[in-house]
Amino acid sequence: MSIVLIGAPGSGKSTVGKRLARRLGLTFVDVDHRIEEVVGKPIAEIFADHGEEYFRAVEEEATIELLGSCGVLSLGGGSVMNAAIREALAGHEVIWLKVSVGQASRRVGLNTARPLLLGNVRGRLIELMRERTPVYESLATEAVETDGRGSAEVADQLAAERGWAQ
Numbered sequence: 001m002s003i004v005l006i007g008a009p010g011s012g013k014s015t016v017g018k019r020l021a022r023r024l025g026l027t028f029v030d031v032d033h034r035i036e037e038v039v040g041k042p043i044a045e046i047f048a049d050h051g052e053e054y055f056r057a058v059e060e061e062a063t064i065e066l067l068g069s070c071g072v073l074s075l076g077g078g079s080v081m082n083a084a085i086r087e088a089l090a091g092h093e094v095i096w097l098k099v100s101v102g103q104a105s106r107r108v109g110l111n112t113a114r115p116l117l118l119g120n121v122r123g124r125l126i127e128l129m130r131e132r133t134p135v136y137e138s139l140a141t142e143a144v145e146t147d148g149r150g151s152a153e154v155a156d157q158l159a160a161e162r163g164w165a166q
């Protein structure tokens, strides 16, 4: 079983996941990093050179494969829109990092490396969150509010709940 982090871009999945894994002595993998390794280029270039459909196909394969090993796994924000990935999440501990549009757009900034947000970060986040929030909610075994809290605080709370003693 893995500890899997889901949530919108800017919710802190990559940052919190890394620290949580360190606290618990578990391995950490960020699926976006694995995709970049497999394809051999950054996410933004994968979208530009091959398109979103190709990215989603690689994401599906990488996510499902990584769910087969133990540790902490940070998913990409859009991965939960894929039915095969949703099915593969069954039986895992799925932590939803909640974030408001305002905080997420401040965190990712205007020069984001996230191709889906380019042009109008706030507007795109509103659309994505409207579509995805019910899905995040339905998959989560635990939900954590991250607004107004640092990523270290969020990670340490999750680690403490799982037996990490400060």
Ligand SMILES: Nc1ncnc2c1ncn2[C@@H]1O[C@H](COP(=O)(O)OP(=O)(O)O)[C@@H](O)[C@H]1O
Binding pocket: 007, 008, 009, 010, 011, 012, 013, 014, 015, 016, 074, 077, 107, 108, 146, 149, 150, 151, 152, 154
């Ligand atoms: N709770 C938090 N408070 C403030 N900034 C945060 C928080 N979590 C993450 N960040 C910052 O927001 C940015 C996006 O975080 P990241 O972990 O990449 O999010 P995600 O993987 O969910 O898109 C990073 O610069 C990170 O340092």
Ligand SMILES: O=C(O)C1=C[C@@H](OP(=O)(O)O)[C@@H](O)[C@H](O)C1
Binding pocket: 007, 008, 009, 010, 013, 014, 032, 043, 075, 076, 077, 078, 079, 113, 114, 115, 116, 128
């Ligand atoms: O929301 C999305 O569809 C995406 C989020 C990104 O990951 P983060 O959620 O870690 O930013 C990355 O997978 C890709 O740019 C697509």
Ligand SMILES: [Mg+2]
Binding pocket: 013, 014, 030, 032, 074, 075, 076
């Ligand atoms: Mg990430």
